[in-house]
Amino acid sequence: MTQYIKLSKGLNISLKGKAAQTVKEVALGEDIAIVPAAFEGLTPKVLVKQGDKVKAGDALFQAKSCEAVKVVSPVSGTVTEVVRGDRRKVMLVKVQADSVQEQKDFGKKDIKKMSGNEIVSLLSESGMLAFVNQLPYDCVVADAAVTPKAIFVSAFRDMPLEAEAEVEFAGEDANFKAGIAALAKIAKTYVGINTDQEGKAFTQGLDAEVAVFKGKCPAGNVSVQANHLDPVNKGEVVWTVDPMAVVFIGRLVNTGKVDFSRVIAVAGSEMNEPCYVKTVVGQNLKAILKGQLSSTENVRIINGNPLTGALSNINDYLWATSSCVTAIPENSCPDELFGWIMPRFNQFSTSRTYFSWLQGKKEYALDARMKGEARHMIMSGEYDKVFPMDIYPEYLVKAIIAQDIDKMEQLGIYEVSPKDFALAEFVCSSKQPLQAIVREGLNMLKKENS
Numbered sequence: 270m271t272q273y274i275k276l277s278k279g280l281n282i283s284l285k286g287k288a289a290q291t292v293k294e295v296a297l298g299e300d301i302a303i304v305p306a307a308f309e310g311l312t313p314k315v316l317v318k319q320g321d322k323v324k325a326g327d328a329l330f331q332a333k334s335c336e337a338v339k340v341v342s343p344v345s346g347t348v349t350e351v352v353r354g355d356r357r358k359v360m361l362v363k364v365q366a367d368s369v370q371e372q373k374d375f376g377k378k379d380i381k382k383m384s385g386n387e388i389v390s391l392l393s394e395s396g397m398l399a400f401v402n403q404l405p406y407d408c409v410v411a412d413a414a415v416t417p418k419a420i421f422v423s424a425f426r427d428m429p430l431e432a433e434a435e436v437e438f439a440g441e442d443a444n445f446k447a448g449i450a451a452l453a454k455i456a457k458t459y460v461g462i463n464t465d466q467e468g469k470a471f472t473q474g475l476d477a478e479v480a481v482f483k484g485k486c487p488a489g490n491v492s493v494q495a496n497h498l499d500p501v502n503k504g505e506v507v508w509t510v511d512p513m514a515v516v517f518i519g520r521l522v523n524t525g526k527v528d529f530s531r532v533i534a535v536a537g538s539e540m541n542e543p544c545y546v547k548t549v550v551g552q553n554l555k556a557i558l559k560g561q562l563s564s565t566e567n568v569r570i571i572n573g574n575p576l577t578g579a580l581s582n583i584n585d586y587l588w589a590t591s592s593c594v595t596a597i598p599e600n601s602c603p604d605e606l607f608g609w610i611m612p613r614f615n616q617f618s619t620s621r622t623y624f625s626w627l628q629g630k631k632e633y634a635l636d637a638r639m640k641g642e643a644r645h646m647i648m649s650g651e652y653d654k655v656f657p658m659d660i661y662p663e664y665l666v667k668a669i670i671a672q673d674i675d676k677m678e679q680l681g682i683y684e685v686s687p688k689d690f691a692l693a694e695f696v697c698s699s700k701q702p703l704q705a706i707v708r709e710g711l712n713m714l715k716k717e718n719s
Contacts, residue, residue: 271467274497276484278657280619280692284429284575285632286595288534290436292545295559297370301344301551302352302361303329306579307588308340308399310408310715313359321348326373326395326527329362337389337413340589341396343529343550345371361586364551372526380447380522385455389413392451395521400514400589404492404501406715407686410508417508419499420458422449422477424512425466427489428574428691432534432592434466434512436545439532442471444519450476451518452510461494484657492686496658501683513592534593535561537575538634539568550589554581557594569599569637576691577704600636619651619696643700646670652693660685662693666703669710674717677710687711 305313313330316339317323324345332338344366352361375395380388392398393413401410403417424445425434438445452458458477466472467481480498482488491509501507510518513531520528529550536543540561548557554570562568562583571578573591587594613623617633652662660681668676687704694703 272478272480272498274480274482274484276482276488276493276497276657278654279485279487280655280696281427281485282429282576282617282635282695283630283632284597285538285634286536286540286543286597287430287632288432288436288536288543288545288593290433290545292436292439292532292547294547295552295556297344297366297549298553298556299346299365300363300553301342301346301366301549302363302553302586303340303342303551304361304586304588305330305340305359307590308409309402310406310411311338311340311399313340315351315359315362317348317351317362319348319350322346323348323364324371324373325529326375328396329364330359332399332409335410335412337393338398338409339393339396340399341373341527343527372528375521375525375527377525378451378522380450380454383451383454385416388451388454391521392518395527397514397518397521400511400517402509404495404507404509404686405683406711407492407509408711408715411715415506417456417506419495420452420456420508420510421461421491421495421498422452422458422510422512422515423461423489423491423494424472425461425463425489426512426592427463427486428576428688429486430534430536430593430595431574432532432545434471435469437513437532437534437592438471438516441516441519444516444523445471445512446475446519447522448515448517448519451522452508452515453477456508459494459498461489461491461498463488487689487692488657490686490689492684492689493658496660496684500659503678503683505683511590511592529589531592533557533587533591534595536593537571537596539563539596539598548587550587552587554585554587554594555583557587558583558596562596567599569597571595571597575635576695577688598634598636600638619654639700641698641700643702646699646701649698651696651698652690655692655696656689658684658689662690665710666690666701666706669706669713672713674714677714682707682710682714685711 690703
């Protein structure tokens with residue numbers, strides 16, 4: 270039975286540089302690296318050393334808190350370096366890819382004959398468990414031995430400039446369905462789609478409960494969908510899985526081998542030819558962005574979308590969880606002639622402060638400036654307009670700042686993830702780093718409950 274859920278709150282931000290629906294292939298570079306920071310909540314224990322030979326699917330590191338959570342190499346080759354930062358924090362594990370690729374064989378699987386525990390064991394050994402997050406805390410699975418009450422997959426993305434599912438998953442229908450079938454063996458699985466995806470091949474015949482969401486961004490956030498389908502209460506655990514990770518799992522089931530190739534969007538107003546690129550997890554951004562950047566100065570490169578992505582540079586690597594790489598103007602100069610009093614026909618505003626609201630739907634080339642300074646929080650209700658969950662976001666943020674754990678629990682912190690607050694951060698007139706505040710609150714709660 271299909272559920273239909275309409276969300277009235279949210280905000281769509283139309284940015285210039287949306288990727289054209291053409292896919293270019295980037296040759297596998299010799300320089301591949303896995304970034305542990307892409308796996309939220311995972312403190313890595315490195316399992317390899319410089320000079321080791323690895324196949325695609327061999328473990329590079331595992332979580333210190335849960336040995337079942339492993340991160341594997343996307344390519345075969347030689348480990349060239351384990352890059353460490355302050356206090357020997359692991360920043361990168363680099364692998365020099367072989368010219369001829371070898372893959373570790375986990376064996377083809379018949380999902381119908383496997384139990385939930387056997388599926389979890391397979392996900393652990395193959396490194397797929399690292400792509401599974403949990404609520405509460407919105408982090409990589411903390412304890413693989415705990416069976417979730419439900420699993421949620423959002424099959425669409427609606428953050429600005431993110432990849433569209435129809436392009437990203439083209440030709441992956443069988444793998445997506447196999448991945449969903451595997452997850453359904455573990456716990457009841459929900460798949461959220463938007464109205465445009467209803468009736469599409471990859472949403473038909475799924476071993477899951479399908480929910481159709483209609484509404485503005487962030488309707489595609491999996492935690493928003495979980496809030497409306499089966500909210501998380503204290504003491505409960507649910508898993509959330511990125512749709513591309515479902516495809517990775519499906520490939521593993523169907524072929525017995527790990528395949529981390531994926532199609533990502535290369536987008537943003539600072540790209541010469543915004544398009545889609547077929548590459549592999551860990552690819553150097555220099556190869557992905559070759560000939561794309563309109564300028565090498567005053568440009569912000571982002572591993573992910575402009576609202577929730579990570580600040581990067583041309584020498585960084587594609588994060589395992591990124592569906593896009595975007596570039597927007599940095600525009601570090603804070604001074605403008607007459608400042609806010611200018612009519613600003615080319616600037617986006619959620620209010621009618623600028624005259625741009627008279628121009629209807631329009632794409633904007635927004636830069637990375639805050640356009641203001643951090644100040645005390647004003648209880649204005651502006652967060653509520655873009656926050657489509659049955660939670661009071663302003664009160665929750667204040668409880669986190671005050672480190673009032675009891676109040677945080679009462680206000681629904683178990684149900685949220687930092688990216689749910691991305692739009693609230695965007696519209697915040699107090700310029701508060703809401704995503705960072707919520708992450709700090711979740712880490713505090715996790716430590717308190719451990």
